[in-house]
Amino acid sequence: MAxxxxxxxxxxxxxxxxxxxxxARVDLAHDTGISAATVTTTTADLINEGLIEExxxxxxxxxxxxxxxxxxxxxxxxxHLVAGMKLSSHSISSVITDFEGMVLAEHDYPMxxxxxxxxxxxxxxxxALQQVSxxxxxxxxxxxxxxxxxxxxxxxxxGFAYWSPTLTxxxxxxxxxxxTQTGLNVFVDNDAxxxxxxxxxxxxxxxxxxxxxxxxxxxxxxxxxxxxxxxxGARGCGAEFGHTKVHLDGALxxxxxxxxxxxxxxxxxxxxxxxxxxxxxxxxxxxxxxxILIDAAKNGDRTAETIINRAGRMFAMGLANLVNIFxxxxxxxxxxxxxxxFLYADDVIESIRRxxxxxxxxxxxxxxxxxxxxxxxxxxxxxxxEGVSKTAVRKGVEIAS
Amino acid sequence: MAxxxxxxxxxxxxxxxxxxxxxARVDLAHDTGISAATVTTTTADLINEGLIEExxxxxxxxxxxxxxxxxxxxxxxxxHLVAGMKLSSHSISSVITDFEGMVLAEHDYPMxxxxxxxxxxxxxxxxALQQVSxxxxxxxxxxxxxxxxxxxxxxxxxGFAYWSPTLTxxxxxxxxxxxTQTGLNVFVDNDAxxxxxxxxxxxxxxxxxxxxxxxxxxxxxxxxxxxxxxxxGARGCGAEFGHTKVHLDGALxxxxxxxxxxxxxxxxxxxxxxxxxxxxxxxxxxxxxxxILIDAAKNGDRTAETIINRAGRMFAMGLANLVNIFxxxxxxxxxxxxxxxFLYADDVIESIRRxxxxxxxxxxxxxxxxxxxxxxxxxxxxxxxEGVSKTAVRKGVEIAS
Numbered sequence: 001m002a003x004x005x006x007x008x009x010x011x012x013x014x015x016x017x018x019x020x021x022x023x024a025r026v027d028l029a030h031d032t033g034i035s036a037a038t039v040t041t042t043t044a045d046l047i048n049e050g051l052i053e054e055x056x057x058x059x060x061x062x063x064x065x066x067x068x069x070x071x072x073x074x075x076x077x078x079x080h081l082v083a084g085m086k087l088s089s090h091s092i093s094s095v096i097t098d099f100e101g102m103v104l105a106e107h108d109y110p111m112x113x114x115x116x117x118x119x120x121x122x123x124x125x126x127x128a129l130q131q132v133s134x135x136x137x138x139x140x141x142x143x144x145x146x147x148x149x150x151x152x153x154x155x156x157x158x159g160f161a162y163w164s165p166t167l168t169x170x171x172x173x174x175x176x177x178x179x180t181q182t183g184l185n186v187f188v189d190n191d192a193x194x195x196x197x198x199x200x201x202x203x204x205x206x207x208x209x210x211x212x213x214x215x216x217x218x219x220x221x222x223x224x225x226x227x228x229x230x231x232x233g234a235r236g237c238g239a240e241f242g243h244t245k246v247h248l249d250g251a252l253x254x255x256x257x258x259x260x261x262x263x264x265x266x267x268x269x270x271x272x273x274x275x276x277x278x279x280x281x282x283x284x285x286x287x288x289x290x291x292i293l294i295d296a297a298k299n300g301d302r303t304a305e306t307i308i309n310r311a312g313r314m315f316a317m318g319l320a321n322l323v324n325i326f327x328x329x330x331x332x333x334x335x336x337x338x339x340x341x342f343l344y345a346d347d348v349i350e351s352i353r354r355x356x357x358x359x360x361x362x363x364x365x366x367x368x369x370x371x372x373x374x375x376x377x378x379x380x381x382x383x384x385x386e387g388v389s390k391t392a393v394r395k396g397v398e399i400a401s
Numbered sequence: 402m403a404x405x406x407x408x409x410x411x412x413x414x415x416x417x418x419x420x421x422x423x424x425a426r427v428d429l430a431h432d433t434g435i436s437a438a439t440v441t442t443t444t445a446d447l448i449n450e451g452l453i454e455e456x457x458x459x460x461x462x463x464x465x466x467x468x469x470x471x472x473x474x475x476x477x478x479x480x481h482l483v484a485g486m487k488l489s490s491h492s493i494s495s496v497i498t499d500f501e502g503m504v505l506a507e508h509d510y511p512m513x514x515x516x517x518x519x520x521x522x523x524x525x526x527x528x529a530l531q532q533v534s535x536x537x538x539x540x541x542x543x544x545x546x547x548x549x550x551x552x553x554x555x556x557x558x559x560g561f562a563y564w565s566p567t568l569t570x571x572x573x574x575x576x577x578x579x580x581t582q583t584g585l586n587v588f589v590d591n592d593a594x595x596x597x598x599x600x601x602x603x604x605x606x607x608x609x610x611x612x613x614x615x616x617x618x619x620x621x622x623x624x625x626x627x628x629x630x631x632x633x634g635a636r637g638c639g640a641e642f643g644h645t646k647v648h649l650d651g652a653l654x655x656x657x658x659x660x661x662x663x664x665x666x667x668x669x670x671x672x673x674x675x676x677x678x679x680x681x682x683x684x685x686x687x688x689x690x691x692x693i694l695i696d697a698a699k700n701g702d703r704t705a706e707t708i709i710n711r712a713g714r715m716f717a718m719g720l721a722n723l724v725n726i727f728x729x730x731x732x733x734x735x736x737x738x739x740x741x742x743f744l745y746a747d748d749v750i751e752s753i754r755r756x757x758x759x760x761x762x763x764x765x766x767x768x769x770x771x772x773x774x775x776x777x778x779x780x781x782x783x784x785x786x787e788g789v790s791k792t793a794v795r796k797g798v799e800i801a802s
Contacts, residue, residue, distance in 0.1 A: 008434070033409070070577070088518055100747050153758055153760050162760035162761060162762070163758075163760065164761075169760065171761055190493075210634075222595065226632070227628065231627070232728070233611075233728025233729065234611055234728050234729055234730040234759065234765065235728050235762050235765075236728075236757065237760055238725075238726065238727055238728030238729075239726065239728075240725040240726065240728070240758050241725070241726065243725055243758050244461050244721075244722040244725050244726065245647075245718045245721060245722055245756055246646075247648065247649070248647065248648070248711075248718055250716060255759075256759075257755075257756060258717075259472055271642075300441035313649055314649060317646045317649055317660075320645075320646060321490055321645040321646055321722070322726075324639075324641040324642070324644055325639065325640065325641065325642065325643070325645065325726060326634055326639055327633070327634025327635050327636050327637075327638050327639030327640075328634065328639075329634055329635040347436075354658075355646055355658060357554055357564075357638065357641050357644050357656070358564075358656075358657075359554050359636065359638055360562075360563060360571065360572055361636050364635065385503060387759065
C-alpha cells in the first residue's frame with residue numbers, strides 16, 4: 001500500500017531529524033537512505049503541517065565558503081504538547097513536554113493503594129493530568145496526546161491491559177477508558193517498553209539500532225529495540241523477561257507459576273527468604289527491610305549473603321540467556337532503586353560473560369543507568385510524541401513563550 | 402544512502418515475486434508498498450538482467466473482460482543455478498536448484514568423521530560439490546552460488562565459523578576458504594538459520610512475518626524470523642537457544658558450561674544418564690541406544706521414564722521462555738529424527754502453554770515439521786539464491802531444457 005510507504009518515509013524522516021537535532025536535507029537523505037526527491041517533498045509536507053521548521057545554519061558552523069546560506073531542519077517544539085505518565089505502585093509520575101521533548105512541568109501524584117478498579121485508576125490518571133497541566137500553566141485541551149506506561153502484560157497497539165499489578169481486573173481497555181474521560185489521544189504501553197523508548201530518544205540508546213533495556217523495580221521488566229523499533233511480538237505482549245523460567249518447578253512467583261526470574265530477584269522474593277533466616281527485621285516496610293538484608297550481607301551475615309548471592313547469580317543467568325538469544329550491541333540495566341545495586345555488581349556482570357556462548361569477539365556492552373520515575377514518564381512522553389507524529393493531526397497549539 | 406534504498410527495493414520486489422509465484426505489477430506494488438513508478442523501473446532492470454520474466458496471464462485466470470491482455474511477472478528459473486549444502490556429523494547433503502528453487506539434483510556425500518581440519522572440510526565440500534554437479538549433469542562453473550549450513554556459532558555476514566562441531570579449530574574463515582577452492586560465490590550460515598529460511602521460502606513460514614524454528618538433531622538449534630528477515634544479532638551469532646541456561650550450576654554441557662538446555666535434551670545428555678541406570682545397552686551406536694531408552698520408557702521402565710520426562714519438561718521450559726520473550730505468531734519444531742518424538746509430545750506442548758505468561762488470547766501456534774537433511778540443504782540453496790539476488794551478478798547461464 002503506497003500510503004504505508006509514505007507514512008514510513010514521514011516517520012523515518014521525523015525520527016532522523018529528531019535524532020540529529022538539526023540536520024540539512026542532503027544529510028538527512030544520506031542518513032536515512034531516502035531519496036533526495038522524497039526528502040524534499042516529504043519535508044515540505046512536514047513544514048506545512050508545522051511539525052518541523054527550517055533554521056539557518058551559521059557560516060562558521062557549516063564551514064561553508066560561498067554560495068547561498070544552507071538551512072537545517074529541526075523539530076518544531078511548539079508543534080504539539082504532550083503528557084507522559086508512569087503508573088507506579090503508589091504514585092503517578094507525570095511530565096508535560098513540547099514536541100522536541102523539552103520539559104514544561106513535572107508532577108508526582110500520590111496514591112494510597114497499589115491496585116485499582118479500572119474506573120478508579122482512570123479517575124486517578126485524570127486527576128494527575130489536571131494537576132500536571134495546572135503546573136505547566138496550560139489547559140489540558142491543549143495537549144495533543146497522553147502517553148502512559150504501566151507494568152504488566154500490555155498490548156501497546158490496542159492500549160489493552162491483559163494484566164497489570166496496578167489493576168484489580170484483567171482485560172481492561174484502559175486506553176479507551178482514559179481517552180473517553182480526558183478527551184485526549186491516549187497511548188498506553190508496558191512501562192519497560194517506554195523506558196526503552198526513553199533510552200532511544202534521550203538516553204544511551206541514541207544511534208544504536210539494537211539494544212535491550214532491563215528494568216528492576218518491584219518486578220523485572222524488559223524493553224527490546226530491534227532495527228530501531230521497540231519489539232512487541234505478535235500479540236503485543238512480547239519482550240517478557242521477569243516471568244521467564246530460571247528453574248524447573250522452582251520458587252513460587254506472584255504470577256502463580258514456579259521458577260520465574262522475579263521469584264528469585266524481586267524484593268518480595270528476597271524478603272520471604274529473610275523471614276526464614278531471622279525475625280529481627282519484622283515490622284518495617286519492605287524497602288527498609290530489604291536495606292537491612294543488604295547491609296547484613298555486606299557485614300558478613302551468612303544467611304543474608306546466601307540470599308543475595310543467589311539472586312545475583314539467577315539474574316546473571318537470565319541476562320546471559322538474553323545475550324545468547326539476541327546478541328545485542330548493548331544492554332542497559334536501568335532501575336530507580338539504589339537497593340538493587342547488588343544485581344549490578346561487577347561479579348554479576350562477569351557471571352553474565354562467563355555464561356554466554358564463548359566467541360572470540362568482545363561481548364555486548366553492559367551499561368548501568370539509574371534514573372527515577374520522571375525518566376520513565378519521559379519515555380511515555382516520547383511514546384505520545386511518536387503516536388502524535390503518526391496520526392499527524394495538527395492541533396495548531398502554540399506555546400506562549 | 403540512495404544505493405541502499407535501491408537495493409532494498411530490488412530485494413523486496415524479488416522476494417514479493419518469489420512468494421507470489423506469478424504476480425501482476427499492480428498487485429506487486431500493492432503487496433510491497435512500493436510505488437508503481439519504482440515497481441515499473443526496478444522490474445524493467447530485473448527483466449534486463451534476466452532475473453525475472455514476463456508471463457502471459459490467461460483471460461479466464463484473470464477474470465478479465467476486455468482491454469489488452471495482462472501479464473504477470475515471475476522469477477526466471479534459468480537465471481541462475483545454485484547449490485545448497487548441509488554439513489552433518491557424518492555426511493554432506495547437497496542439492497542443486499534453479500533460481501526458482503526447482504531441484505535438479507540431490508546427493509548425499511558420506512564422511513568418516515564428525516570433525517575436520519578446515520582444509521580437510523574444504524576438500525570434502527569441494528568433492529561433494531563435484532559429485533552433485535555431475536549428478537545434475539552440469540559443470541560446477543555454471544553455478545552462481547553455493548550456500549552452506551553448518552552447526553555452531555557462525556557469523557553469516559562474514560561466513561566465519563567462531564566455533565563449529567564440524568571443525569577441529571575455532572575461528573575459521575570457512576566461506577573464503579571454500580570460495581578460493583571452488584571459485585564460487587559462497588554463503589555460509591548457521592544451519593538452523595537456514596532451516597528458518599527454508600521454512601520461509603518453501604515451508605510453513607511462507608507469508609508469516611514473525612516465527613521461530615527450533616531444530617533438534619544432536620544439538621538444539623534455533624532460527625528466528627522477525628519482520629520477514631532472519632535475525633542474526635549484532636555480532637552475527639544471535640538466536641542461540643541450545644546453550645541458554647535452564648538450570649543454575651546444572652548438568653555439564655559439551656560446551657564446557659553448566660546447565661545448558663542441550664545438556665538436558667541432546668542424545669549425549671540422555672545417554673550419559675542411561676549409563677548410570679543400566680548397562681544392558683552398552684556397545685550399540687548412539688541412535689540405537691537412544692531408541693532402546695525410549696522404548697524402555699514406553700514400556701514402563703521407571704529410570705528410563707525419569708530420564709525422558711525431565712528432557713521433555715526442560716525442553717518445554719526453554720520453549721516457554723522463547724514464547725515469553727518473542728511472542729511469535731508461530732513456532733515450528735523441526736527435526737529429522739523420529740527419535741525425538743518424545744520432545745514433540747502433547748504433554749510437552751501443553752507444558753509450554755502452562756509456563757508462558759497467561760493472557761486471554763490464544764497462544765502461538767506450534768507446528769511440528771519433520772524433514773530430512775535435503776530440506777536443510779534446500780534452506781542453504783535459498784540462502785544462495787538470496788545472496789545471488791543481492792549481488793545480482795548475472796552469469797548468463799542457461800539450463801539446457
